[in-house]
Amino acid sequence: MTDFTGKVVVVTGAGGGIGEGYAKRFANEGMKVVVAEINEEQGQRVADEIKQAGGEAIFCKTDVSDEQSCIDCGNAAQEAFGKIDYLVNNAAIFGNMKIEGYMNVDIDYLNKFMAVNAHGCVLMTRGCAPHMPKGSAIVNQSSTAAWMHTGFYGVAKLTVNGITTSMANELGWRKIRVNAIAPGPTETAALRNTAGDYADELVKSMPIKRLGTPDDMANAALFLLSDEASWITGVVLNVDGGQFMRV
Numbered sequence: 357m358t359d360f361t362g363k364v365v366v367v368t369g370a371g372g373g374i375g376e377g378y379a380k381r382f383a384n385e386g387m388k389v390v391v392a393e394i395n396e397e398q399g400q401r402v403a404d405e406i407k408q409a410g411g412e413a414i415f416c417k418t419d420v421s422d423e424q425s426c427i428d429c430g431n432a433a434q435e436a437f438g439k440i441d442y443l444v445n446n447a448a449i450f451g452n453m454k455i456e457g458y459m460n461v462d463i464d465y466l467n468k469f470m471a472v473n474a475h476g477c478v479l480m481t482r483g484c485a486p487h488m489p490k491g492s493a494i495v496n497q498s499s500t501a502a503w504m505h506t507g508f509y510g511v512a513k514l515t516v517n518g519i520t521t522s523m524a525n526e527l528g529w530r531k532i533r534v535n536a537i538a539p540g541p542t543e544t545a546a547l548r549n550t551a552g553d554y555a556d557e558l559v560k561s562m563p564i565k566r567l568g569t570p571d572d573m574a575n576a577a578l579f580l581l582s583d584e585a586s587w588i589t590g591v592v593l594n595v596d597g598g599q600f601m602r603v
């Protein structure tokens with residue numbers, strides 16, 4: 357497998373849950389990590405814990421729905437580490453999100469939600485791509501919810517899937533690959549806040565009857581980022597215990 361030592365990775369939403377799992381696993385693989393997170397306390401904690409464990413990390417307060425904030429994050433990564441090899445667009449409004457339908461959701465909330473969950477990956481890609489050399493790679497965080505008629509949360513993830521294929525086309529000439537991971541229900545505090553015990557019910561109908569873990573996602577992300585995946589772009593990879601099978 358690719359030796360990730362010295363590679364530079366930006367992980368958005370890395371202040372907790374799956375993003376924290378990505379950041380810490382990538383650091384364990386020898387990468388220099390930019391923890392790009394809107395929650396200052398959580399983001400700083402993750403960067404500090406990586407450093408205490410002997411890794412290299414910086415915290416960069418980032419709002420993925422704000423264009424200048426994303427540009428600043430790309431510049432901060434360049435300044436700290438000299439380049440960006442990988443970008444993982446994981447941030448989303450997920451824990452404690454409003455569970456409402458299109459007919460009743462507040463329009464300002466919907467617009468903000470889509471700005472973060474759907475288009476945040478575009479702004480971050482625009483902020484980071486100028487610092488990404490040939491051979492670099494991006495992973496966007498989708499969800500199996502994209503195919504499960506789950507209202508605006510799922511529609512945002514469908515948009516992420518579409519952006520993934522569009523950006524794979526757009527950035528291919530620069531030799532930057534763009535793929536996505538679609539996790540099934542994965543054990544995080546945010547999942548419990550949002551779905552509660554329903555997560556355990558979901559698992560009962562799945563071929564592999566357990567929740568996913570952040571490390572399941574990190575394993576898949578490492579593959580998609582690695583040179584072993586150098587001819588894979590524009591793919592949405594389910595990492596979901598068989599929850600949603602596509603043919």
Ligand SMILES: NC(=O)c1ccc[n+]([C@@H]2O[C@H](COP(=O)([O-])OP(=O)(O)OC[C@H]3O[C@@H](n4cnc5c(N)ncnc54)[C@H](O)[C@@H]3O)[C@@H](O)[C@H]2O)c1
Pocket residue numbers: 368369370371372373374375392393394395398418419420421446447448449450451472497498499500501538539540541542543544545546547
């Ligand atoms: N946990 C699951 O079951 C599951 C399943 C499928 C997909 N996902 C996706 O995986 C990702 C992580 O999920 P999680 O369970 O770890 O949730 P989480 O809420 O713990 O992680 C999301 C992180 O994004 C941060 N964030 C929110 N808005 C931001 C913004 N504007 N700019 C920067 N950071 C921002 C949050 O502070 C948080 O740290 C999300 O994209 C989610 O949609 C999760």
